[in-house]
Amino acid sequence: MGFFAGLTDEKYDRQYTDRVLVGRMFNYFNTQVTRLVYASIVIILLAIIGAALPIIVSRMVDLIQQQPSNTTIAWVGAALVGVAVGMWGLNWLRRGLIVRAVGDVVLDMRTRAFRAAAEHDLSFYDQFSSGRIVSRITSDTNDFGQLVVIVTDVVSQIFQAILVAIVLFRTEWRLALLLIGFLPFIFAIASGFRVLARRVTKKGMKAMSDVNAAIKETISGISIAKNFRQEESIFKSFDESNQQSYGVNVQRGLILSLVFPVLNAVGGVFVGVLVYVGGLSAAQGMVSIGAWYLFIMSLDQFFFPVLNLTSFWAQIQSGLSAAERVFALIDADPNVVQKETNDVPRLKGEIQFDHMHFRYSDKEPILTDFNLIIPPGETLALVGHTGAGKSSIAKLIARFYEFQQGGLFVDGRDIRTLDLSQYRRQLGIVSQVPFLFSGSVAENIRYAAPGVPEQEIFRLAKKIGDGEWLETLPDGLHTEVGERGARLSMGQRQLVALMRVLVQNPAIFILDEATASVDPFTEWQIQQALNLILKNSTSILIAHRLSTVKAADRIVVMRKGTIIEEGSHEGLLTQQGHYAELYNTYFRHQSLAYVEQMKEMVSK
16 A cells, blocks of 8 residues: 555545435436436336346246247247347447436536636645646546446346346245345445445545646646756656556556455355255256256346446446545635625726735735725836735735735725626736737637627737737737747737737736846837726736836835835835835846847847
8 A cells, every 4th residue: 555655635625425425416417317217217128128038048948848849949039039139229228328318417517627626716726736626627527427327237237136036036935035145245245345445446546636737737847848958857757656646556456356256256156056956956846947947047147236236336436436526626615705796897996905914824924914005097016026925916906815804995895795707807917927828819819808809909909019019920810829829929928918908908907027028129019018008997017127117107115015115216216215226236237238239229
């Protein structure tokens, strides 16, 4: 069990009883009642036909002793063929009904799991690997579907076993009682594997989710790895997770592979005893040869479903474990909780932090008794060293995180009482590293406003440097950006991200400005795009460019979660405080570098 080390539960994992899990599964099948009723009828028919098979054969054995006619033999043969064809057709119909019902249920469960993952706040993804979440949405929902297919197979066979048991009791009740007496031993052995099967299957799933997480992280960061020639390092990281998954699943296989052989061996012993006792009964004339043969044939059809039920227990536990992991994701408590979901009219954009206390964890206080008022339409620049709390303010305004004490008010209304979906439609956010989805430039610009016509996009694009930035794109607005915007330069990505906000026309704009340098002409275009947004919104800028800082109506200087200075650019420089220090050590050098670049461009 050494391989199990390190495979811990996620904090949001829960333990569900089998009764609760089964109850929730039935709830998912509420929409599939019609298909399940038809499938149940087919299962009953299959059980009847399956039980009839040994009866027909035993009748044939008795007829042989009476020297039957060719016609009788032909009728018995035709009956056997009819049974085989009937079982094939009904099995095909049963499978079709079950597969369609299961497919719809898995689709529903996967949709709910994805929706739950998408609705979780950013703090959820700070704590838990997205690769492991993906594993629950894909692999675990698929395992749940397999569980239902297995259960229907076993149910079908149990119906058949019940009918066979009735036939056996009518044939020779003493032998049938002996047969029933063996069942507690089989179920006792099977139940011994139950707890172990549940535990090892959950460990196997966790190991597989670790592999998925390693793959996702590696592929996402492949360009960085290649830049630093760390291909071998990322392979070792993946190989470590892969080897751990291999070890866990091999141990899982070794443990679970014992189930069927053990039960088969025990079942074989029981069958041997019954055959011996039945043979003695036939020899003594207590039962006919045909009846004894019926008993022997029926044993297999009786024991096979029982053994299947017990041997498939590992797979059933695997499905229950998968369902448990998916339900845990769906049921995970959100950190961001709205008290109410009131409608949000067009916002003016007034924002007030009132004695705010915020931390990401108990050991990491970010804002302490923080107060700030941003009037409607103001452009506010936040500056300060890393860790000052600038990004936290932006994330709280966007309602990505939950604060612990105090209040945050938008247009005088508690942000916790607003309908988040409506509120966020009036937010325009550009992150420090602009993220673009695979597709065209136009599709990325329309991301937050799908109904914007291409003519309007083109009109707005022409306002930025007379649209020259579009001319640098091979196919203009129809240029494919590639994965994460890889086919565009950093400056082009920033312009597309700003255009995405510009067509949205937000009431509140949040910009975590990119630190990557661009050429002066592109920076001028970015500033033009920025100005178009700023004039129609309340804006919070986490500023890294001097041009952005100067364009702000007010500059707030932060240090360790508190405001230490605020005012205009010129006024703060006059105070010779922390802002002046930042300017002299960072912004001033940036300004000089900008001037040098401009001179170089002019000389060319």
